[in-house]
Amino acid sequence: MSASVSDPTGLHRVLDDRVVLPQAAARLDARRELWPDEVRVRVEKLNLDAASYRQLEGKHAAPGGTVDGDAVRAEVLDIVATRGKMQNPVTGSGGMLVGTVEAVGEESPLGLQVGDRVATLVSLSLTPLVIEDGLRDWDGLAEQVPCDGYAVLFGRSIAAVIPEDLDPDLSLSVMDVCGAPALTARVVGEYAARGGEVTAAVVGGAGKSGSLSLAAARAAGATRTIGVVPHEREAALLREAGIADEVVLADARDPIALRDAVVAAGGPAQVTVVCVDVPGCEGGAILATAERGTVIFFSMATSFSAAALGAEGLAADVTMLVGNGYAPGHAAYALDLLRSVPGVRSLFERRLASHQGPAGGAN
């Protein structure tokens, strides 16, 4: 398909024969020229999605475990050249990018100015991208990819200006998961508006999205917040951060253990937020939630059918939400939580310093 008129979804850049949105497309038109509602960004860094990088790393590792960085780099270059976007063909995921606005179409609704330093909050899996430096400054051995090239934002894309008062890596790390606190705050706020006790349980409470969600739940009026973590090490970190009223240990994949831990800490919860990227947490989250409560699934490891059939099989009258990564103002809200809640900031800074999270599982 080739279109002379643009669509805010980016449909005009889809090269597939079938009508599909850019994310589902095999190939995008990554031409440099902009349609009137588009924005072009000069890229300085790609952050590959963790699942995508793990797949590439595993594919190009020798039996002993040594990763062939040149082969990883060659494959990323090949994917982008072939597809016009960085979307891992196996995992389907992308990542995000950082860059500087270099051109703004006259009809762009995004409110960006040339020279703004921005992070994209829509996935690389739907963002037209051209790499112009052969990724010469990347060794292929980490998810952070220094890169010179350009990317295109559509009318409905989202990009956030990187604030000047925070370390850029800290901002990016927050923006990466900023949908979770926004939706948590909205849902907890709805329960709080009805009056009465509102208990919010966050599974994976010491992780990035989990710690922000705990802080958001408290800010939105939860009367009790429960952080669920898998190990004593994470429990100690979360207690020290002081962002949960109760910290409990449970394997989220064990439905009875998760239920019992949350109930013992003052549950069941009116709102349960799942922030751990491991499969099999649906049943426990449902059982940890009160009747007429809400489960918010932010983990990409969530199985739609396990959630739907699980709730039915348990005769559980709970509302189950697919965690939407977008809400208006989500990046600004998450950054404000980071600025105003010292415990959240300390968890993020500790994570950045160690180049990985306090423990596996939580994202």
Next chain:
Amino acid sequence: MSASVSDPTGLHRVLDDRVVLPQAAARLDARRELWPDEVRVRVEKLNLDAASYRQLEGKHAAPGGTVDGDAVRAEVLDIVATRGKMQNPVTGSGGMLVGTVEAVGEESPLGLQVGDRVATLVSLSLTPLVIEDGLRDWDGLAEQVPCDGYAVLFGRSIAAVIPEDLDPDLSLSVMDVCGAPALTARVVGEYAARGGEVTAAVVGGAGKSGSLSLAAARAAGATRTIGVVPHEREAALLREAGIADEVVLADARDPIALRDAVVAAGGPAQVTVVCVDVPGCEGGAILATAERGTVIFFSMATSFSAAALGAEGLAADVTMLVGNGYAPGHAAYALDLLRSVPGVRSLFERRLASHQGPAGGAN
């Protein structure tokens, strides 16, 4: 695991080494003796889930297409003997059963009496089952399986007494999808309570769950209902039924076509209900929905990540619900819709008479 104390989830009958709920279990203990909160049902018929039967049929079909019914029957017997439940190992799905209550544990909370003729509203994939007649009355060539044997219901299971004023097959056909109208009514009712226009669009509006959802949306206060169907034949049926204010044609897998069809009919919708069992409807459903609207996904073909990343990629501030098959009173509500809305009843009766739906896709 072997437990002397029962758990309302049925955990005490799981034979796996890991702690998993009955639906996720490889094997259940299908012993005849009841724990105090259980109910035993004498089975007269199994209704295999459509996806499960299709898989079995395809596996045992000759190249010419002839299905080996004996082989299908043998495999069902083997699954039930091995797993203690009828859960297709490939699709993970089960189905439902009809039978008569033959024993009620003294602590059962289900309110059933010995002699009640019931349908189970929880999946066969978590229901302990023993087949005692070798399925001798089933030719293996249809989803409806005459069967003598017994099944066990847990404390949290759901079974509905089959009403005497309706054809039992009609009742079963309604109960099979009764979660959809209940949740649709709840969500539409919440929007209606805020005042203003409420447009509800049902994708797959001529199908079983779709037609009930259209009737539920209208009953709950939708000011405009839109039924989306794939072909003119279904459109004619739906117009004749008179249960949608607008009937529009669109391929639900084409996101732009679905969006444009719903918008042309008076949308975008405050509430969009997805009732077609085909993959790839997430993007169109999101685009057909107004900002701050809600998408309810009832299709088991829904992809969690396609919904989550799709909404984020489109910067769509929509609430997305995993369609929960359970809500209190859902079976009675759906049966009441069937009794009170002639157009719904005529669609169901026509479907039963033809032994299949008005068209593929809708469930």
